[in-house]
Amino acid sequence: MDNYESINHVAWTEPRIQFIKQQLESLLKVVDLESKGKVVEIDGFRLKELSMWRSSLPQGILDNFGTLSSVCNCNCEFCYERGLSKISNELVFFPRRSMLTLQEAKTRAKYYDPETQTGLFITAADSLEPTLNPYWLDILRIAREKCPTETLGLPTTNGTKLTEEVIKQLSELKPITVSISLLSINPLTRKQLMHDPNPEIAIQSITLLRKYGIPFKVGIVAWPTIPINEIKETIKYADHYDALEIEIQLPGFTKFGFEAPPFNTKQQWDSIVNIVQSMRLQIQTLLYTSPYTYEVNGDPSAVVVGTVKNSPAANTDLHIGDRILEINGKKVFTRSYCNDLLRKTSEGLLHIKILRNKEIRKITIVCNQQDKEKDLYPYKPANYSIDPLLHHGIFMPDSFRLEYIIQIEGIIKNYNAKNVLIFSSKLISPYFKKILQVFKRQGHFKNVKIYVETPQNNFWGGNICIGDLLTVSDYIDCIEEFLLKRKVRPDLLLIPCSGFSNWGRDITGRSFLEIERRFNIPVDLIKSLVIWR
Amino acid sequence: MQNSDEFIWHYKIDYKPTEEALYDDPIVEMIRTEIQNLLQIVVLTKDGTRVQINGFKFHKALVTGKEDVEYKIWG
Numbered sequence: 001m002d003n004y005e006s007i008n009h010v011a012w013t014e015p016r017i018q019f020i021k022q023q024l025e026s027l028l029k030v031v032d033l034e035s036k037g038k039v040v041e042i043d044g045f046r047l048k049e050l051s052m053w054r055s056s057l058p059q060g061i062l063d064n065f066g067t068l069s070s071v072c073n074c075n076c077e078f079c080y081e082r083g084l085s086k087i088s089n090e091l092v093f094f095p096r097r098s099m100l101t102l103q104e105a106k107t108r109a110k111y112y113d114p115e116t117q118t119g120l121f122i123t124a125a126d127s128l129e130p131t132l133n134p135y136w137l138d139i140l141r142i143a144r145e146k147c148p149t150e151t152l153g154l155p156t157t158n159g160t161k162l163t164e165e166v167i168k169q170l171s172e173l174k175p176i177t178v179s180i181s182l183l184s185i186n187p188l189t190r191k192q193l194m195h196d197p198n199p200e201i202a203i204q205s206i207t208l209l210r211k212y213g214i215p216f217k218v219g220i221v222a223w224p225t226i227p228i229n230e231i232k233e234t235i236k237y238a239d240h241y242d243a244l245e246i247e248i249q250l251p252g253f254t255k256f257g258f259e260a261p262p263f264n265t266k267q268q269w270d271s272i273v274n275i276v277q278s279m280r281l282q283i284q285t286l287l288y289t290s291p292y293t294y295e296v297n298g299d300p301s302a303v304v305v306g307t308v309k310n311s312p313a314a315n316t317d318l319h320i321g322d323r324i325l326e327i328n329g330k331k332v333f334t335r336s337y338c339n340d341l342l343r344k345t346s347e348g349l350l351h352i353k354i355l356r357n358k359e360i361r362k363i364t365i366v367c368n369q370q371d372k373e374k375d376l377y378p379y380k381p382a383n384y385s386i387d388p389l390l391h392h393g394i395f396m397p398d399s400f401r402l403e404y405i406i407q408i409e410g411i412i413k414n415y416n417a418k419n420v421l422i423f424s425s426k427l428i429s430p431y432f433k434k435i436l437q438v439f440k441r442q443g444h445f446k447n448v449k450i451y452v453e454t455p456q457n458n459f460w461g462g463n464i465c466i467g468d469l470l471t472v473s474d475y476i477d478c479i480e481e482f483l484l485k486r487k488v489r490p491d492l493l494l495i496p497c498s499g500f501s502n503w504g505r506d507i508t509g510r511s512f513l514e515i516e517r518r519f520n521i522p523v524d525l526i527k528s529l530v531i532w533r
Numbered sequence: 534m535q536n537s538d539e540f541i542w543h544y545k546i547d548y549k550p551t552e553e554a555l556y557d558d559p560i561v562e563m564i565r566t567e568i569q570n571l572l573q574i575v576v577l578t579k580d581g582t583r584v585q586i587n588g589f590k591f592h593k594a595l596v597t598g599k600e601d602v603e604y605k606i607w608g
Contacts, residue, residue: 004545015574017544022570024546026563046543053542107540503574511573517607522583 004044005123008091011509012501014053014121020045050111050120057502058117061143062152065108066122068100068130068139074158075195076183078223081126082257090508098125099133102142109146130154131161137169144173151175151385156219158194159202167205171212175384177244178209178216183223185237186230193223210241215378221249222272224263231272232279239283242309244378245395246287248276250294255461265463269294280320284309291427291466292397298431300399302338304354311379311393312350312367318394319356326353335399336529339389346391365392400428404528405439408494411524412448417492421451421482422526423475424496425467429454451490453478459508468499468530472510479519490521497525555608564589569606 010017024045032039047053072079084091112119130136143152154170156179170176182202183190190199209216218238222231231248238246250269253262273295280287286306289295296303302324307313324332327341328351342350350365375382379393412420424432433452439445455478457464459471475495483489495512497504504512504525516523554562568589577584590603 005542007544017542019570019574021544021546023567026566026570028546030559030563042546044543044545046541050539050542101540103538104540106538110539513572513576516585517587520585 008509009123009125010121012124012505012507013055013503015503015505015511017047050107053120054111054113054118055121055502056118059119059122060117060153061109061112061114061119061147061150062140062155064112064119064122065100065105065139065143067098067125067127068136068155069133070098070126070128071132072128072158073132073160074129076221077193077225078221078251078253079257080252080254081128083254084256086256099135100139102135102138105135105139105142109142112146114147114150127155129158129160131157131166137166137173140170140173140176149175149385151177151387154178156181158196159205160196160198161201162205162208163201164208167208167212167214171214174214175381176214178214179219180205180209180216181219181221182206182234182238183220184226184230185234189226189230193225206238206241206243213375213377213381215244215381215384218243218246219249220246221251222268223251224268228271228275231275235279235283235287239285239287242378243285244308246285248272248287248289250289250291252464253462254464258462261463280306284314286395288395288397293399293427298400298428300334300336300401300431302332302335302396304394304396306395308379308390308393308395310376311390312365313393314379316363316365317361318352318354318363318365322354322356322361324352324354324394325360327351334402335396336401338396339398342392342394343388346386346388350392365394367392398529400431400435401528402435404526405435405444408526409439409444411494411526412445412492415492415522415524417490417522418447419449419451419488419490420492420494421453421479421490422494423467423470423478424452424454425470426454426465428467449488451482451486451488453482467496469507470499471506471508472512472514473508475512475515476518479515483519493519493521493523494526495523496528498528498530500525553608555605561604565604565606572606 007018007021028042033042034040072081108120133139140152140154143150152173152175154176159180159182162178162180170178180202183194185203187199187203190196190202196202206216206218218234220231220234235246235248250272251263273289276287276289276295286308288305292305304318304320304322304324306320307318324338326332327338328345330341332338332341345367347367350367352363352365354361354363373382374380379390380386408422422432429452436445436450436452455470455474457466457469458474458477460469479493493515495515500506500512506512512523512525555565556562568586572586577586587607588603588605590601
């Protein structure tokens with residue numbers, strides 16, 4: 001039998017399977033297995049009682065299905081996969097040139113509970129073009145049948161297969177949303193940068209998604225060879241056809257894809273941020289850069305980035321750039337806390353106090369979810385549920401949470417630690433250091449010396465500066481350098497957990513516990529959420 | 534048991550060791566790698582507090598002839 005599942009793909013999400021494999025291998029080195037007195041040979045094992053293998057992690061049904069396809073029909077200059085074949089055996093999700101089968105999708109649907117949104121453990125695999133799976137529409141139908149009212153989010157597509165016939169079929173599966181990597185409305189650019197042989201299909205799909213009333217998100221990788229005017233025209237095009245949101249991705253590259261930097265990162269990123277900030281005021285669609293933390297230099301303040309077209313917030317006097325100070329009488333300090341409060345108050349009146357041009361104003365938002373039939377495209381097309389993350393239509397990407405500081409203080413007390421080394425990312429650390437000082441002045445962290453270090457993304461190299469992509473080896477490099485430089489031996493190491501799986505594994509499948517063993521210093525994880533945008 | 538129409542998650546067993554053995558004795562190696570593998574997914578505790586280990590030895594009660602030898606878990 002040669003179609004075994006790869007153990008690497010579960011090392012990230014369900015290492016107990018890897019453990020079972022290793023146990024069996026250890027045993028087989030010292031015993032033979034028998035049946036009726038005769039030695040039997042085995043070369044594998046299978047999971048039984050699948051209901052025991054359900055994950056407690058809530059996720060949408062399509063997320064639980066995992067990767068629909070790990071093949072692609074484009075060959076983008078900026079693809080994150082570029083050069084990864086050199087390290088394919090080091091990554092848990094790569095390579096897996098495969099398609100989700102109908103049988104796996106049906107089995108996953110069978111064990112998926114729509115109420116708790118939990119299902120079988122997911123397998124980590126490279127997620128590429130979903131529409132290349134010959135059964136992708138059938139798989140979506142399986143998901144729809146299992147979850148009749150859930151809004152299905154199609155994984156990001158390059159749009160090459162989104163013909164009118166396909167979009168028509170997608171519209172029969174509503175409520176559904178599509179995320180399309182458009183790049184540019186210039187066919188030549190798509191041809192040259194993505195190697196898309198039929199660029200018109202993806203470009204045209206925007207108009208068709210609007211025609212069939214399917215909300216869509218547009219992604220544009222702001223690669224430096226795309227002329228600025230073209231980026232602006234593409235933004236206007238997406239805005240004209242009522243995109244739900246437009247994400248401008250600040251371009252990234254790894255050392256595996258490029259031997260020398262293909263562009264000056266700061267120059268390109270700053271230039272794109274300036275364009276986006278200016279365009280944001282010219283269009284009605286939500287427009288943001290990703291990672292947004294770069295644009296605000298780590299500042300987590302609750303500043304409005306935009307509102308969703310046709311949302312309750314869009315019909316008020318709330319402006320881009322307004323700083324939210326209070327929501328229904330509760331003081332707001334960070335975007336994350338603001339989002340928490342917004343999500344909690346989904347019905348009725350929302351009284352907001354804002355700061356605009358040094359002037360405090362009050363705004364009231366009326367949120368009424370009663371009318372399911374009402375078409376408020378793209379915010380809430382007819383018979384769609386309101387996105388729980390955008391009840392009022394106020395958009396601000398999540399940020400650093402002040403509760404992390406309280407959590408950190410609790411962990412330090414538990415360990416009775418006196419010299420603590422805390423890791424933060426390049427984008428978050430300026431703010432983190434500042435807020436730490438504020439808490440110290442207020443009397444927190446008494447008799448504790450705290451060091452904050454920012455590990456380099458050595459594993460990925462290039463211009464990657466995302467904390468959630470740091471690996472165990474990056475942390476080890478950073479600690480070694482710290483010990484050498486500072487001549488201080490910390491008695492506790494604290495690492496944000498957002499770069500690790502639920503089982504504390506990094507993208508290469510290594511456990512954070514390796515760091516503890518390496519340095520013989522206790523390591524604990526700070527329960528932090530991934531900041532996607 | 535699973536129904537026959539369900540997708541089967543099955544995984545291959547490799548007989549060849551993936552990392553070099555620390556000890557020649559296969560029984561010691563089996564126990565060492567079992568503890569090592571276990572410590573990749575659990576932490577050991579005593580009264581709720583984490584306990585770190587880096588070795589093991591056989592119980593004296595066991596007639597193994599190895600009771601005084603301490604074995605390392607990691608090389």
